[in-house]
Amino acid sequence: xxxxxxxxxxxxxxxxxxxxxxxxxxxxxxxxxxxxxxxxxxxxxxxxxxxxxxxxxxxxxxxxxxxxxxxxxxxxxxxxxxxxxxxxxxxxxxxxxxxxxxxxxxxxxxxxxxxxxxxxxxxxxxxxxxxxxxxxxxxxxxxxxxxxxxxxxxxxxxxxxxxxxxxxxxxxxxxxxxxxxxxxxxxxxxxxxxxxxxxxxxxxxxxxxxxxxxxxxxxxxxxxxxxxxxxxxxxxxxxxxxxxxxxxxxxxxxxxxxxxxxxxxxxxxxxxxxxxxxxxxxxxxxxxxxxxxxxxxxxxxxxxxxxxxxxxxxxxxxxxxxxxxxxxxxxxxxxxxxxxxxxxxxxxxxxxxxxxxxxxxxxxxxxxxxxxxxxxxxxxxxxxxxxxxxxxxxxxxxxxxxxxxxxxxxxxxxxxxxxxxxxxxxxxxxxxxxxxxxxxxxxxxxx
Amino acid sequence: xxxxxxxxxxxxxxxxxxxxxxxxxxxxxxxxxxxxxxxxxxxxxxxxxxxxxxxxxxxxxxxxxxxxxxxxxxxxxxxxxxxxxxxxxxxxxxxxxxxxxxxxxxxxxxxxxxxxxxxxxxxxxxxxxxxxxxxxxxxxxxxxxxxxxxxxxxxxxxxxxxxxxxxxxxxxxxxxxxxxxxxxxxxxxxxxxxxxxxxxxxxxxxxxxxxxxxxxxxxxxxxxxxxxxxxxxxxxxxxxxxxxxxxxxxxxxxxxxxxxxxxxxxxxxxxxxxxxxxxxxxxxxxxxxxxxxxxxxxxxxxxxxxxxxxxxxxxxxxxxxxxxxxxxxxxxxxxxxxxxxxxxxxxxxxx
Numbered sequence: 001x002x003x004x005x006x007x008x009x010x011x012x013x014x015x016x017x018x019x020x021x022x023x024x025x026x027x028x029x030x031x032x033x034x035x036x037x038x039x040x041x042x043x044x045x046x047x048x049x050x051x052x053x054x055x056x057x058x059x060x061x062x063x064x065x066x067x068x069x070x071x072x073x074x075x076x077x078x079x080x081x082x083x084x085x086x087x088x089x090x091x092x093x094x095x096x097x098x099x100x101x102x103x104x105x106x107x108x109x110x111x112x113x114x115x116x117x118x119x120x121x122x123x124x125x126x127x128x129x130x131x132x133x134x135x136x137x138x139x140x141x142x143x144x145x146x147x148x149x150x151x152x153x154x155x156x157x158x159x160x161x162x163x164x165x166x167x168x169x170x171x172x173x174x175x176x177x178x179x180x181x182x183x184x185x186x187x188x189x190x191x192x193x194x195x196x197x198x199x200x201x202x203x204x205x206x207x208x209x210x211x212x213x214x215x216x217x218x219x220x221x222x223x224x225x226x227x228x229x230x231x232x233x234x235x236x237x238x239x240x241x242x243x244x245x246x247x248x249x250x251x252x253x254x255x256x257x258x259x260x261x262x263x264x265x266x267x268x269x270x271x272x273x274x275x276x277x278x279x280x281x282x283x284x285x286x287x288x289x290x291x292x293x294x295x296x297x298x299x300x301x302x303x304x305x306x307x308x309x310x311x312x313x314x315x316x317x318x319x320x321x322x323x324x325x326x327x328x329x330x331x332x333x334x335x336x337x338x339x340x341x342x343x344x345x346x347x348x349x350x351x352x353x354x355x356x357x358x359x360x361x362x363x364x365x366x367x368x369x370x371x372x373x374x375x376x377x378x379x380x381x382x383x384x385x386x387x388x389x390x391x392x393x394x395x396x397x398x399x400x401x402x403x404x405x406x407x408x409x410x411x412x413x414x415x416x417x418x419x420x421x422x423x424x425x426x427x428x429x430x431x432x433x434x435x436x437x438x439x440x441x442x443x444x445x446x447x
Numbered sequence: 448x449x450x451x452x453x454x455x456x457x458x459x460x461x462x463x464x465x466x467x468x469x470x471x472x473x474x475x476x477x478x479x480x481x482x483x484x485x486x487x488x489x490x491x492x493x494x495x496x497x498x499x500x501x502x503x504x505x506x507x508x509x510x511x512x513x514x515x516x517x518x519x520x521x522x523x524x525x526x527x528x529x530x531x532x533x534x535x536x537x538x539x540x541x542x543x544x545x546x547x548x549x550x551x552x553x554x555x556x557x558x559x560x561x562x563x564x565x566x567x568x569x570x571x572x573x574x575x576x577x578x579x580x581x582x583x584x585x586x587x588x589x590x591x592x593x594x595x596x597x598x599x600x601x602x603x604x605x606x607x608x609x610x611x612x613x614x615x616x617x618x619x620x621x622x623x624x625x626x627x628x629x630x631x632x633x634x635x636x637x638x639x640x641x642x643x644x645x646x647x648x649x650x651x652x653x654x655x656x657x658x659x660x661x662x663x664x665x666x667x668x669x670x671x672x673x674x675x676x677x678x679x680x681x682x683x684x685x686x687x688x689x690x691x692x693x694x695x696x697x698x699x700x701x702x703x704x705x706x707x708x709x710x711x712x713x714x715x716x717x718x719x720x721x722x723x724x725x726x727x728x729x730x731x732x733x734x735x736x737x738x739x740x741x742x743x744x745x746x747x748x749x750x751x752x753x754x755x756x757x758x759x760x761x762x763x764x765x766x767x768x769x770x771x772x773x774x775x776x777x778x779x780x781x782x783x784x785x786x787x788x789x790x791x792x793x794x795x796x797x798x
Contacts, residue, residue, distance in 0.1 A: 092521020
């Protein structure tokens with residue numbers, strides 16, 4: 001394994017690991033707040049239990065997210081010092097704002113988790129809202145920095161150094177809106193469906209359990225609308241990629257020849273050497289329509305670009321298809337659940353729907369991992385699109401396979417522990433008899 | 448020259464955020480050290496007090512380090528790149544320590560309360576709390592001794608090991624560890640209403656205070672040959688005598704306050720003492736960020752960037768400082784004593 005590949009792999013493992021926890025840090029606080037608000041309004045103790053259990057889950061996941069995020073902030077320099085040397089002054093602004101947003105999130109999460117007895121219910125709910133808002137904000141700022149790597153603006157290169165630096169222009173780069181919208185919706189959809197899926201699964205065995213029924217509803221309120229809006233946001237993203245990163249778009253679509261009225265290529269095996277994609281389904285005009293909203297638009301193919309500027313086509317193409325397929329599945333299930341709700345039907349009355357939601361539990365996260373694979377692998381060989389190559393940014397440090405293996409092992413270990421803890425401490429549910437015996441509504445509302 | 452002031456202001460803010468990290472994050476690491484060294488008949492309750500003191504605030508305290516990192520790469524990008532290359536090994540190990548410390552602490556809080564499980568997480572948490580400060584100190588020592596900023600040798604060892612594996616750097620590592628343990632012990636005297644427990648931490652604080660004295664003396668001794676810039680600053684500059692005087696007075700004040708059980712005074716004095724030691728290093732090194740080649744001036748980012756970062760700092764401060772004040776108001780004005788607050792917020796009522 002070359003040092004460059006080891007560094008890229010370590011970054012991929014670190015990002016792929018961290019993003020799960022970052023996404024949960026955006027989605028879960030919203031769920032806690034929804035449940036706590038319901039409890040305060042209705043006095044229904046099940047909602048309080050939900051809020052507390054979700055808070056407990058958030059605490060575990062947030063802690064791992066905080067430390068793995070710290071690792072990333074160091075790894076940028078440990079693995080890509082030349083990138084940070086060039087880019088630090090240009091995209092420092094969103095990172096600084098992210099620092100503050102994350103700070104706010106950590107402060108109010110501490111207050112939320114440990115403050116049940118120490119502050120008023122109203123202040124407690126507002127602390128939860130502060131966590132949810134700052135969590136979303138910190139995600140938005142970080143993705144802004146990433147979108148700058150895809151569409152770098154706000155500077156010009158003179159003699160290998162950036163001059164005329166305009167950090168605001170860099171932050172408001174042309175892909176920032178599309179990418180942050182896509183990621184924020186993804187966070188809500190993935191978290192919402194993960195929680196909804198777990199409770200839908202448990203409802204299959206315990207259909208009347210009020211705990212799971214309320215959890216399912218709250219989680220779908222968060223995840224459903226986001227999943228339905230996601231294809232629209234995906235369309236915005238794809239069109240900005242078409243305009244700004246034509247090579248990435250061509251790789252996503254495994255599209256080799258420049259042509260007008262380009263078909264949409266579904267599936268298939270792209271063969272970079274032969275310059276064709278075999279065994280694929282082709283939908284006429286599909287790609288031109290999607291990328292430019294015009295059935296006759298010309299879409300540039302990979303062959304128009306020098307081979308050394310191609311990313312790994314099969315990986316990008318496959319990851320893109322996986323993301324779209326999983327996202328579409330979640331959107332359809334959300335529409336189905338919404339339709340049931342609109343007709344005032346009990347969601348749990350359809351075992352098929354419950355199964356469909358349960359299947360969706362991991363899919364949002366898989367879609368996110370696939371989507372980031374598209375973003376990151378699709379930008380290669382560049383670390384800053386068109387400006388700096390990844391190979392030129394890597395540290396001169398040899399033997400990078402060692403830290404790569406070290407962090408991979410560490411994260412496998414942590415991932416296993418977290419999964420076990422979530423199962424043993426949170427998901428394993430109370431039976432309805434269990435909580436109804438102990439709870440009496442109102443008794444738990446503290447004066 | 449307004450430009451000069453701007454980058455100096457940002458360097459000062461960078462140092463300030465590191466200073467706060469040393470005080471707050473440092474005390475959290477120190478708490479882990481005392482968890483490891485918990486002993487005597489009240490061993491279990493010492494650990495409880497430590498866990499309750501750290502629980503609500505360690506994540507927020509930890510962000511001061513991230514803030515320092517972000518300020519480094521935004522305002523002084525070449526410095527950040529250089530640190531990443533030369534200190535790759537100690538920083539990577541420090542990261543492993545940070546990850547294990549934070550996650551083991553959280554796992555211990557939320558995993559089953561069986562003794563064996565708790566002990567296992569406790570061991571990981573406390574040994575990571577022991578190793579991480581040493582690595583942080585080693586990295587600071589490498590910067591202070593000018594080995595990160597100077598021309599590097601050609602061999603692997605010359606480039607990636609020798610700059611930080613020196614007696615001086617190790618002594619700074621030990622100093623960081625003793626300082627953090629000292630801070631934590633003093634802070635912990637105020638985290639319980641139980642007089643016996645307070646006394647346990649008081650004894651530990653007094654012991655750690657003596658250890659700090661010896662570690663500082665060792666660092667100063669070794670700085671003679673290996674960190675001339677800092678040594679000269681600390682010995683011969685015009686501010687050296689007042690600084691040492693102030694540090695000495697606050698050190699004596701901590702010990703005296705501990706002796707007479709004036710814990711609130713001790714808390715203030717120890718914060719002052721540690722900050723003075725920190726600023727002694729920072730000012731001695733100024734205007735160098737990584738002596739001898741990287742200065743505040745030659746590694747600062749574009750003025751447009753610096754101006755905006757300063758703006759972001761002010762904006763962030765407006766949100767952050769009241770929030771932080773509220774956090775500490777909620778948790779640190781009354782001892783978070785497990786004996787006093789009976790209910791564990793995380794245990795649903797049916798368990």
